[in-house]
Amino acid sequence: MTIKIYGPAASRAARALWIVHELDIPFEHVALEMKDLKTADYLKINPNGKVPMLVDGDFKLFESMAINIYLATKHNKNGFMPASLEDQALCNQWSFWGMTEVEKPLLTVLIDMFMTAPDKRKPEAVADALKALPKPFGVLNGALQGRDYLLGSSFTVADLNLASIMSWAKPIKFDFAPFPNVGAWLDRCLARPTYKAARSTK
Template identity: 60%
Template sequence: MAQVKIYGSVQSRAARALWCARECGIEFEHLGTDSKALKADPEFARINPNGKVPAMVDGDVTLFESMAINLYLAHKYGKSLWPTTIGDEARTYQWSFWGMTEVEKPLLTIVIDTFMTPADKKNPKAVEDAKTALQSPLSVLNQALKGKSYLLGDTFTIADLNLAAIMAWAKLVKLDMTGNSDVANWLDRCLSRPAFRGK
C-alpha cells in the first residue's frame, strides 16, 4: 500500500498535488473523490479540520493547502523539481505564493461564471473586471519569463508546476494572451508534460 495518500477530486485543487506526485514518480493512493462524503468523515476531519481538499498523508505527516503539499512533496521526493540554491528556493516560494495572491482569485471568478453559474445569474461585469485585474500580473510574469524557458531558468521546477497549476484555468476559459506570448508559450510547455495529463 502506498504511503502517500492524496485526498480530493481531480476537479478540485487536489489536481495540483496529483500532478506533483506524478512528477515525483512516487506511488500514491488517490482517495476521497466525493467531497461531501469527506466532509462527513470524522477520520478526514483529523487530517484537515477545515473539511476541504486537498489534503495529504505521508506516514505521520498530514498537510492541507495545495501549495504546502506540493512544496513538501517536491522537497522530499522530487529531486529534479526542487531548486538547487537558496535563492531559487526563495523564488519558488515567491512564485507559488504570488500565484495564489495575484492570479488565482480573478481566474477563479471567470471559471465560476463561465462554467458553474446559471445563465440568469451570470455577471459579465465581474468577468470583465477579473480579466482587467489579470493584465498586470500577466505582464509581470511575461517579463519574468523573457529569455527563459522556465521561471528559474532552463529547467522545469516546482515553481513552474505550482504556478502553471493555477494558470491552467486560463486555458480552460480561453483567456486572451495577446501581448503575453512568453506566458502563453511557458504555459504550453508546462501543460504538455505527461504528468500533467495524468501519465
C-alpha cells in the first residue's frame, strides 16, 4: 500500500517529502492547508492537529524526525540508514540535536522576518535567537571538519534531517562565514536534486 504524507510542502512536511524522493519510494501527498489541521477528520488521523503525518497502511506516525528515521530504516538503500548501531545512534543524535538546539532559534527569526506583521515583530526575541545560534553552529562546524557529511563521506538520514532544519538559515540569510564547514555542508545537502524535487511537490 502506498504511504501517505500529510502536510503542505511549505511546512515541516518538506522533511518527509525530501526523504521519499531520496529513497525513491512511491507516496501519496495529502497536501492539506494549515486551516484543515484542526478539523475532526484530520484530528482522527493526527490528534495533535499538526503536520507532517505519515500513514503507512494501518501504521500512523507523527513527528518529522521519527517519520524520517522510520522511512530510512524501512526503505534503506546504499547505507542511507547506516548499518552499525553506533552510526544509527549518531543519526538519532544529529536529528534530536537539530530539533532541540537549532530549530527554535532559527524558526523564531524566520517567523518574525516572513510571517509577522511589521508592527508585531519582536526584535529582542530575534536578537536572542541570533545570539543562541553560534554555539551549536560552532559544534557542528567542528563535527564537519575534514568530512563532507556528518558520518563521513556519504549522505545519510542524519544529514537530511539536520539539513532540513538548517535550510531555514537560507531565507534569513544567516552568515556562515564564521562556520565555513557548516555553510559548505548545507550547500552540498541542499544542492541534491531530491531536495529540489521535494520543494516542488504539489
